[in-house]
Structure formats: structure tokens, C-alpha cells
Amino acid sequence: MxxxxxxxxxxxxxxxxxxxxxxxxxxxxxxxxAFEAGWGGVVWKTLGSEGPPIVNVNGPRxxxxxxxxxxxxGLNNIELITDRPLQVNLDEIRRVKRDWPDRAMVISLMVPxxxxxxxxxxxxxxxxxxxxxxxxxxxPHGMAERxxxxxxxxxxxxxxMVTAWVKHYSKLPCIVKLTPNVTSILPPALxxxxxxxxxxxxxxxxxxxxxxxxxxxxxxxxxxxxGSHGGYCGPAVKPIALNMVAEIARHPDMRGLPISGIGGxxxxxxxxxxxxxxxxxxxxxxxxxTYGFKIVQEMISGLSQYLDEKAMTLDELRGRAVPNFVEWQxxxxxxxxxxxxxxxxxxxxxxxxxxxxxxxxxxxxMSPDRVFTVKDDxxxxxxxxxxxxxxxxxxTMVELPVGSMxxxxxxxxxxxxxxxxxxxxxxxxxAE
Amino acid sequence: xxxTPHTAGIVAxxxxxxxxxxxxxxxxxxxxxxxxxxxxxxxYFCHDAPCITACPTDIDIPLFIRxxxxxxxxxxxxxxxxxxxxxxxxxxxCPTETLCEQACVRExxxxxxxxxxxxxxxxxxxxxxxxxxxFTRAAPTGRRVAxxxxxxxxxxCAHRLAMLGHDVAIYDARPKAxxxxxxxxxxxxxxxxxxxAEVEWLLQIGGISISNSMALGRDVTLxxxxxxxxxxxxxxGLAGVNAxxxxxxxRGNVRDAVDFIADLRQTPDKSALPIGRDVVVIGGGMTAVxxxxxSRLLGAQNVTIVYRRGQDRMSASDYEQHHAQTAGVxxxxxxxxxxxxxxxxxxxxxxxxxxxxxxxxxxxxxxFRLRADQVFKAIGQTLSGAPEGLALTGGKILVTGxxxxxxxxxxxxxxxxxxxxxxxxxxxxxxxDAAMDIHASxxxxx
Numbered sequence: 001m002x003x004x005x006x007x008x009x010x011x012x013x014x015x016x017x018x019x020x021x022x023x024x025x026x027x028x029x030x031x032x033x034a035f036e037a038g039w040g041g042v043v044w045k046t047l048g049s050e051g052p053p054i055v056n057v058n059g060p061r062x063x064x065x066x067x068x069x070x071x072x073x074g075l076n077n078i079e080l081i082t083d084r085p086l087q088v089n090l091d092e093i094r095r096v097k098r099d100w101p102d103r104a105m106v107i108s109l110m111v112p113x114x115x116x117x118x119x120x121x122x123x124x125x126x127x128x129x130x131x132x133x134x135x136x137x138x139x140p141h142g143m144a145e146r147x148x149x150x151x152x153x154x155x156x157x158x159x160x161m162v163t164a165w166v167k168h169y170s171k172l173p174c175i176v177k178l179t180p181n182v183t184s185i186l187p188p189a190l191x192x193x194x195x196x197x198x199x200x201x202x203x204x205x206x207x208x209x210x211x212x213x214x215x216x217x218x219x220x221x222x223x224x225x226x227g228s229h230g231g232y233c234g235p236a237v238k239p240i241a242l243n244m245v246a247e248i249a250r251h252p253d254m255r256g257l258p259i260s261g262i263g264g265x266x267x268x269x270x271x272x273x274x275x276x277x278x279x280x281x282x283x284x285x286x287x288x289x290t291y292g293f294k295i296v297q298e299m300i301s302g303l304s305q306y307l308d309e310k311a312m313t314l315d316e317l318r319g320r321a322v323p324n325f326v327e328w329q330x331x332x333x334x335x336x337x338x339x340x341x342x343x344x345x346x347x348x349x350x351x352x353x354x355x356x357x358x359x360x361x362x363x364x365x366m367s368p369d370r371v372f373t374v375k376d377d378x379x380x381x382x383x384x385x386x387x388x389x390x391x392x393x394x395x396t397m398v399e400l401p402v403g404s405m406x407x408x409x410x411x412x413x414x415x416x417x418x419x420x421x422x423x424x425x426x427x428x429x430x431a432e
Numbered sequence: 433x434x435x436t437p438h439t440a441g442i443v444a445x446x447x448x449x450x451x452x453x454x455x456x457x458x459x460x461x462x463x464x465x466x467x468x469x470x471x472x473x474x475x476y477f478c479h480d481a482p483c484i485t486a487c488p489t490d491i492d493i494p495l496f497i498r499x500x501x502x503x504x505x506x507x508x509x510x511x512x513x514x515x516x517x518x519x520x521x522x523x524x525x526c527p528t529e530t531l532c533e534q535a536c537v538r539e540x541x542x543x544x545x546x547x548x549x550x551x552x553x554x555x556x557x558x559x560x561x562x563x564x565x566x567f568t569r570a571a572p573t574g575r576r577v578a579x580x581x582x583x584x585x586x587x588x589c590a591h592r593l594a595m596l597g598h599d600v601a602i603y604d605a606r607p608k609a610x611x612x613x614x615x616x617x618x619x620x621x622x623x624x625x626x627x628x629a630e631v632e633w634l635l636q637i638g639g640i641s642i643s644n645s646m647a648l649g650r651d652v653t654l655x656x657x658x659x660x661x662x663x664x665x666x667x668x669g670l671a672g673v674n675a676x677x678x679x680x681x682x683r684g685n686v687r688d689a690v691d692f693i694a695d696l697r698q699t700p701d702k703s704a705l706p707i708g709r710d711v712v713v714i715g716g717g718m719t720a721v722x723x724x725x726x727s728r729l730l731g732a733q734n735v736t737i738v739y740r741r742g743q744d745r746m747s748a749s750d751y752e753q754h755h756a757q758t759a760g761v762x763x764x765x766x767x768x769x770x771x772x773x774x775x776x777x778x779x780x781x782x783x784x785x786x787x788x789x790x791x792x793x794x795x796x797x798x799x800f801r802l803r804a805d806q807v808f809k810a811i812g813q814t815l816s817g818a819p820e821g822l823a824l825t826g827g828k829i830l831v832t833g834x835x836x837x838x839x840x841x842x843x844x845x846x847x848x849x850x851x852x853x854x855x856x857x858x859x860x861x862x863x864x865d866a867a868m869d870i871h872a873s874x875x876x877x878x
Contacts, residue, residue: 068473347537350479370482390476391541 002307004300004314006040008280009173009198009258011131013040013104015303016314017271017296020262020283021045021108021134021177024293026082028092035096037293038300041104043175043201043283046081046136047089049111049121054083060221063210063230072290074236076208078221078228080142081110090128097129105129106175110136110148113158115165122170132173135166137188138204140181140231150204153179156191163195175260178202178244180237185244186251193254200248201260201283203241205231234286238264242277246325249278266295268302275314276321329419336406336413337381337397339363339374345394346372352385352395360384377407437709437733442685442806444706446731452702455729459620459755460550468554471547472501478537483548486535488852488861489516493532493548500555509559510566512552517591517864518584520560520630521613522857523553524622527718529751531857560629565636570597572639575874578603578661580648583611584856585667585846587634588863589870594639596871601661602640605647611669612847613856615694618722619702620729654819658841663870666829666837666844667863670854672816676714676809680772689713689723689810696726708806711735712781714769715810716746721753723808724761735761736802740768740786740793764802768795778804815848825850835866843870 006016018041019025019034026045034042048054056079065074082089097105107130111117125133137153144151152158159176166174176192178185180203192200207229209219219227241263248254261279265271266287274282287295307314341352341364348370356364363378364385374385386395400406400413421428435443447455463471475497483493491512499508512519528534528549536545559566575598579586582604590600608614610627617627635642646652648668657664673688675681685708699705707730713720716739727735737756739746743765746753757763767783774780781804784795815828823830823838828850835843845862852858 069470070473347541348478348482349476349537350481351476354479366480370480390537 002304002313004040004304004307006281006314008104008260009132009175011041011104011106011173012102013281014102015040015296015300016275016281017299018042018104018106018260018281018283019288020285021136022285022289023079024285024288026084028096031092031096032099034288034293034296035100035103038296039103039293040281041106041131043106043108043134044089044093044130046108046110046139047086047121047125048081049117050086050124053085054080056080056083057223059223063208063220065210065234065236072234072286074208074210074232074234075286075289076205076210076221076230076232078141078223078230081108081136081139086124090124093125093128093130097131104131106132106134108134108136108177110139110143113147113152113162118162118165119169122166122172126170130172132175132198133166133170134175134177134201135162136177136204137162138177138179138202140179140205140207141229150179150181153177153188153204154182156187159188159191160195163192163197167196173198175199175201177204177262179204180240180244180263181207185247189248189251189254189257193257197257199258199260199280201262202244202248203237203263205233206237206240208232233264234290235264235266235270238266238270242273245274245279246277246322249319249322250325266290268299268306271299272303272306272317273321275317276319277325278319278322280318332416332418333422334402334414334417336400338376338379338400339381339383339385339395340398341372341374341385341395342393343371345391347391347394348372349390351388351390355384355388379408435731437731440709440805442706442708445703446707447703449703451731456619456623456702458623459618462557463547463550463554468500468505468551471551472497474538475501475546476537482535482537483532483546486531487515488531488855488858489519489522489864490861491515491519491552496555497546497548497551500551505555505558506562506564508551508555512556513559513566515864516857516860517588517634518613518630518856518860519552520556520633521584521617521622521627522860523549523556524626525613525617526857527749527751527855530749560633563633565633567591567595567637569595569638572599573597573874575599575662576601576660577663577665577870577874578657579665579667580652580657581605581611581666581668581846581848582609582631582642582644583667583669583846583859584613585669585849585859585863585866586611586665587631588860589665589667589843589845589867590640590863591634591637592864592867593870594637596867598639598662598871598874600640602642603646603648603652603657604642604644605650605668605671607645609642609644611667615697616690616719617697618693618726619696620726648819649817654821654842662841662874664842665835665863665866665870666819666842666848667846667859669847670813670815672814673809674812674814676769676772676811678769678771680774680778683772683774684777685805686772686778686807686809689715689719689808690813692723692808693719693726696730702730705730707732708804709733710803711806711808712802712804713737713808713810714781715739715812716741716748716765717810717812718748718752719813720808720810721748721756721761723810725756725759727806727808728759728761732806734803736764737761738764738767738769738781738783738802740766741788742766767800768793770795770799772807773801778807780804781807813847818848834869835862836869841873 004015021043025042061079063076067073139149143149176197258280261274262283271282353366477494496508496511532548533545539545579602609631613627711727711732713724771782780801785798829844831849835845843866846859847854
């Protein structure tokens with residue numbers, strides 16, 4: 001079994017699977033159960049300043065999007081930071097960390113955007129034994145309207161300023177949690193980096209309305225006939241998160257900045273993908289909220305098996321896909337594939353035909369006895385047929401070797417050529 | 433009640449009182465909302481779906497399943513009824529395992545098709561229990577059509593004609609409408625007097641009258657109908673029954689399986705129905721299976737189906753055969769009856785094993801006897817009393833295209849007409865299509 005022991009900004013944990021700051025990490029009872037199940041660490045649910053407790057709604061906090069068989073694909077919430085007294089949380093954190101010294105214990109923080117508030121909260125947590133802090137600059141609802149959460153995360157200057165305060169008043173590793181509710185993730189990430197952050201974590205949730213109640217004409221989750229935007233998470237946001245993680249990972253100015261990957265991690269495979277795109281570890285919430293803490297055991301066994309099969313260490317996997325994350329103009333436009341339908345696996349549903357004929361390139365033929373075949377002289381290799389086919393690997397993309405004839409263009413497949421050198425590109429540079 | 437399955441002879445009440453409700457309840461319970469949702473989610477919404485092609489009535493199955501999946505089962509029911517007004521009964525009795533569900537791509541993919549039949553029942557029950565009839569009549573045409581037979585073919589034909597604005601008079605030989613839906617379906621496939629409820633629901637379209645106990649050739653004549661109506665549709669089914677043609681066939685307690693099944697359907701208290709201890713059913717179709725299984729469900733100790741050819745030749749589907757065997761019915765194949773023995777009433781049936789050769793089926797000298805106090809004959813039904821002047825083929829009414837007989841102005845469909853499987857769903861399709869042709873003929877200009 002591959003060794004999954006992980007060190008992230010100097011914080012060690014037996015595996016790279018942490019629970020994200022969220023309801024599963026709000027209380028001692030939950031976190032103890034998580035550690036018993038095998039989670040490598042937790043980011044304790046966000047603490048606020050001392051004062052009157054946070055108030056939550058007393059109607060539905062969550063909305064959801066489902067796939068077939070009611071599989072939960074996306075979850076949104078309008079819950080705020082912890083609504084329990086600060087001292088209760090601090091006492092519990094201290095007790096749990098004492099009993100589970102090998103697990104990562106990071107505290108998420110969100111206080112008003114002034115130096116005193118940050119200084120004060122950092123002093124309060126100092127003797128809990130926690131391994132680090134995560135600055136919650138991501139929460140898009142409730143707290144943002146009070147000048148916290150994503151209200152900070154959307155202003156790079158604030159990020160830099162608060163990060164610098166935290167680094168000034170605390171020796172603990174500082175992870176800055178970023179909001180995806182921005183047009184580009186790079187300015188906030190660069191701001192955190194400039195402020196001295198030891199790492200960034202992303203993504204926090206995406207502003208969202210999961211659905212509309214068509215009887216009450218209210219967004220959902222609906223509170224007494226009205227709805228507010230919530231934060232979207234779960235498998236549905238993974239593609240957004242992967243892109244944002246990768247953008248930071250490949251940025252030349254932030255090379256080496258540790259990233260904690262968050263957003264729809266549901267299986268070991270999702271975790272491996274985040275790590276390959278540069279994440280040092282991953283944080284999980286929705287999957288645990290859907291299936292319970294035991295899922296970490298599949299993540300552990302799956303990632304170990306994968307690393308064993310690849311004869312790779314966790315460190316060797318980390319960032320392995322980053323160099324291959326390029327701009328469109330750097331893609332090889334001469335690379336040519338054709339869809340191929342394996343007739344033995346085909347169940348003759350015809351979805352590839354409908355998709356191609358109705359919405360794409362009319363490149364699949366259908367015989368009267370429902371045999372579906374690809375017309376190589378029409379196929380542009382868009383991959384839609386692969387994506388709509390219910391049988392995995394029934395349709396595959398077969399690469400045409402350089403020099404072989406492409407029946408669609410009537411020309412041989414040329415060697416590597418990108419847009420940067422393409423004759424149709426007015427700014428093309430002539431090859432040296 | 434002191435009778436048991438072991439009690440000799442033909443007696444009632446072989447089982448404890450509570451067993452009957454259990455045995456004759458829904459063989460396949462209806463899907464509830466959650467089950468329907470899960471089942472509907474499995475449909476792939478295939479292009480030019482094979483299930484539609486396999487359905488004799490061409491129901492747009494992927495569409496109706498998607499309508500269920502999106503929370504509009506009433507719209508699903510409209511999709512079904514638009515093609516098949518008896519979609520409620522067909523959902524219960526169709527041999528889906530040889531039709532739509534056999535064609536389902538998930539049968540190919542996983543050996544587990546989408547449960548199309550049960551989903552259809554979910555949708556149609558939903559609308560029917562609301563008492564909603566989803567169609568209205570077109571403006572009256574003033575044309576009148578006679579329909580002979582209130583079975584699936586006649587009802588489907590009548591409904592479509594009424595919808596198109598024609599007035600329809602149905603004549604049916606039996607005391608109740610419904611045909612085989614009422615008299616010929618195994619009890620556990622259609623519980624709770626569904627056949628009558630369905631007829632009443634169907635008649636909500638208006639413009640249809642039903643005259644019961646009016647048989648063609650006895651109470652009405654084809655010539656009379658031709659004189660009184662603008663068109664005639666014949667859908668009277670197959671009233672005759674094939675004989676064994678072996679010595680002793682007329683002994684007591686040897687009867688037609690269809691009569692037994694009809695009696696069973698018309699008897700509310702199943703514990704009052706006498707059944708033999710040793711029952712022999714001769715035949716290889718659905719009727720044989722229905723009679724045999726229900727004999728077991730009434731408490732018969734030993735029930736044997738004997739079929740003259742190999743098991744693969746039985747017209748009862750594999751699913752039905754398996755159902756019979758699970759119910760404790762023994763299936764003996766490649767054996768044909770040669771004599772019914774007994775003293776007044778049957779006590780034994782003698783069979784000869786058969787051999788299939790180039791010249792057809794022949795009896796061998798290898799013989800055996802089965803103890804029997806009751807014998808049900810299920811070797812096929814025949815058209816009896818076909819009106820004079822109609823061309824027949826293979827003992828059935830010759831039809832071309834959408835049910836046109838050899839006589840102008842007369843259409844036929846369902847079991848009495850040649851061609852097509854003798855299935856409820858096929859009869860519905862034939863009745864519907866004949867109605868469209870009748871409509872075209874009645875509204876043709878000039």
C-alpha cells in the first residue's frame with residue numbers, strides 16, 4: 001500500500017483527506033467520529049469574534065440538484081459560521097487535538113475586517129494546540145453582507161492586508177480560503193501570496209439558487225415564502241474548482257505555493273485529479289454530508305491502489321498534470337482522432353446518433369437493424385457521442401497517426417502545429 | 433372447512449380462508465411513487481426506441497417514461513392512451529417480456545430492462561383513479577357504426593370512432609362487456625374488477641352504446657347490421673374451442689380451460705370454487721398456464737401441463753412457463769393425449785410420447801397415464817359461426833390492410849381476424865387502425 005502520509009505547510013496528517021470547514025466539523029462529537037473513521041484532518045467550522053452567537057434560519061438551510069436515481073450532484077446552503085459560543089468551540093478543539101495528535105487540526109476564522117479583531121481572535125486560539133488557521137474569505141452568503149467572507153475575498157487589497165495581519169500576530173501556518181465568485185481567481189490568489197499566506201485553499205461555494213418552488217414562486221431553500229442565494233458545492237462544482245486550482249498552480253509568480261483543493265471531491269479519483277493539478281491535499285464536505293464519514297476509507301484505498309499501480313508516490317503525483325494545462329493556442333491543431341463504436345459493447349440505444357445527427361456533425365450512420373457506425377469522412381472528433389453513450393468505453397477516440405490520411409479533410413495528418421504558427425492566424429510567427 | 437389439497441375429488445375450500453385473497457391478489461403489485469421514479473430514471477430515452485417498435489400499438493414509451501420521471505404521470509397517461517385506449521389493461525396483461533421489455537436496450541446492457549409495463553400501469557392508474565377521461569368527441573358526423581364484440585378490439589375501435597364524432601353501437605354476446613379482459617384474464621393479473629372499471633372509464637367519451645347478451649347470428653345478423661349502419665366492425669373473438677378428439681373426451685370433469693377461467697373471474701368468493709386434487713391441463717399456451725396456475729392457487733395438489741411438442745415450442749412465454757413452475761405446476765412436454773379413462777367421470781388420462789419427424793408430429797408407442805380427477809382442455813380456440821359470405825383464411829376472417837374484410841363496408845380485427853398475435857394489445861391496435869380506416873371511408877368525399 002502506498003504511503004499516503006501528507007505534510008501540508010508543515011502540518012502532517014496520515015492521509016491528504018481533510019474535512020472542510022463546514023457543518024461536519026462544527027462540534028467535538030462530529031470531529032471525533034471523523035477521526036475514528038480515518039480522516040487525516042479537519043478544518044474546524046469557522047469561528048467568529050466573541051459576542052452574541054450567530055443566528056441561523058430555522059427553515060431549510062440546504063437546496064440540492066439531483067441526477068438519476070436521486071444521486072446528489074450539487075448542494076447549496078445558507079448556513080452561517082458556527083452559531084455556538086466561541087469558548088465552547090475552543091475547549092472542544094483543544095480536547096480533540098489532545099486526543100488525536102497525529103491528525104491535522106486547522107481552525108477556520110472569520111472576523112470583521114479590522115486589525116484588532118484579527119489580533120484578538122488569533123490570541124484566543126493560540127493555546128488550543130491547533131496546527132494552523134484558514135482565513136474564510138469565501139463564504140458568499142449572510143456574512144458577506146456584513147463585510148466578511150467573500151466580501152473580503154472579492155477585494156484583493158483586503159485579502160493581502162488581512163493575511164499580513166494574521167502573519168504578523170500568529171506563528172501558525174496561514175491558509176487563505178478563496179471564493180470562486182470572482183471573474184478571475186488569480187488576483188485574489190496573488191494578493192494572498194503577497195500578504196504572506198503559507199497556502200491557499202479553494203474553492204469556497206458558488207453563489208447559487210438551486211431551484212424555484214413553482215407553487216410558491218420562491219427560490220429554494222425557501223424560508224417563509226422567500227429565498228436567498230446560497231453557496232453551491234458538491235460534484236457539480238468540481239470542474240470549476242479544478243480549473244481555478246490549476247490556474248494558480250501553473251502561475252509563474254506563485255510557483256510552489258501550496259494549494260488545498262476543495263470542490264466536489266467525492267471519490268479517490270477526484271482527489272487524485274486535484275493533486276495532479278497541483279493540490280497538496282484535498283478538503284471534502286458534500287460527499288461526507290451525503291454518505292457519512294466512512295467514504296474516506298474508499299478514498300484511502302483507492303488512492304493507494306492507484307499510486308501502487310502507477311508506482312508513484314504522492315509527491316510524484318502532485319502537480320503532474322500542471323505542465324499539460326496550457327492555453328488553447330498551444331494545443332496541437334493537427335492532432336486527429338476519430339470516434340470508434342465497439343459493436344460488441346453497443347446496446348443500440350441510438351443516443352450517439354441522435355446527438356450527432358440532431359446537434360452535431362451528422363457523422364454517425366444508422367442502419368435499419370440499428371447498427372451505428374461512425375462516418376470517418378464527417379467525424380470531427382468532437383467527443384459528444386462518447387459523452388452521451390450510456391456504456392463506458394463503448395465509444396472511444398482513436399488517434400490517426402501522423403502521415404495517415406484523414407478521410408474528412410482528404411489530407412494526411414500533419415506533425416504538431418498550433419494556432420501560434422497556423423496559416424490562418426494573422427499573428428502567426430513563421431517557424432524558425 | 434375440513435378440505436385440504438389432499439382431499440380426493442373435486443371440492444371447494446381446499447385452502448385456509450385467508451389464502452385466497454393472497455393467492456388471487458395482484459401478482460405484481462403496483463409501483464408506488466418512489467419506485468416509479470427509480471424505475472423511470474433507468475430509461476435512456478433512446479433514439480427511435482426499439483421498445484416503441486416492439487409495441488403493437490406504437491406507444492411512445494421513452495416519452496411517457498420521461499413524463500413520469502419529471503413528475504407528470506397524467507401527461508404520461510395521455511401519451512399512452514393516445515395510442516392505446518386500453519393501456520391500463522395492457523399494462524397488466526401484456527407479455528412485456530416478449531415485447532417492449534425484450535427490446536429494451538437495458539435488457540441488452542444488463543439483462544434487466546426498464547420496467548415498462550409497471551410504469552405504464554403507474555401512469556394509467558393515476559389518471560383513471562382520478563376519473564379523468566383525457567379525450568373529447570369531435571363534432572357529430574351523423575354516421576353510425578356497428579361493432580360486434582365488446583372485447584379489446586371492439587372497444588378500441590368504438591372509442592376511436594366515437595372520438596372522431598361517429599355514433600357507435602356495440603353488440604356483445606356476453607352478459608358483461610370487456611371480452612377476454614373480463615372473462616379470459618387470470619385473476620391475479622387484473623384484480624378488483626378492473627375490466628369493468630376500464631369499460632366504464634372508456635365509455636366516458638360518449639356516443640357509444642353497448643347491448644349485452646346480443647350474439648351475432650343469434651340475436652343480430654350481419655345483413656341486418658349492414659342495413660342499419662354505415663359500417664360494421666367485427667371483433668367477436670374466438671368463441672369456439674378445439675376438441676381433443678380422443679376416446680373418452682366426453683367423460684365428466686373434462687372441460688374447456690376458457691370456461692374454467694371465466695367461471696373463476698365471475699366468482700367473487702374463490703373458496704367456493706371446486707377444484708380437483710389431480711388436475712391435468714392439456715395445451716401449451718397462455719390459457720393452459722392460466723388454468724394450471726389458478727388450479728394450484730385454488731389448492732389442487734397435483735397440477736400437470738401436458739404439451740405435445742417441445743418446451744421451446746410452447747406459445748406461453750418463458751416468463752409464463754417459469755411462473756407456472758414456480759407456482760408448483762409440472763410441465764410435461766412431447767406427449768399427446770390418446771384416451772381419457774374413467775367410469776363416468778375421468779380418473780386418468782393416457783398419453784403417448786410424440787416424435788417430430790419430417791412428416792410432422794407422430795405418436796410413439798411409449799405411453800403413460802396421469803391420475804386426473806379434472807381435465808382442462810387448452811388447445812386453442814376457433815372462430816365459430818362466422819357470417820356467411822366472408823372470406824376466411826386459416827379458419828379466421830381474411831383481412832387486408834387495416835382490417836378490411838372481403839365485403840365492402842365490413843371491417844374485422846382482434847382474435848377473429850387473421851394475422852397478428854392473439855394478444856390484447858394486438859387487438860387494440862387492430863381495432864384502432866380499422867376505426868381510422870372506417871373514418872376515412874365514411875368521410876371520403878363524393
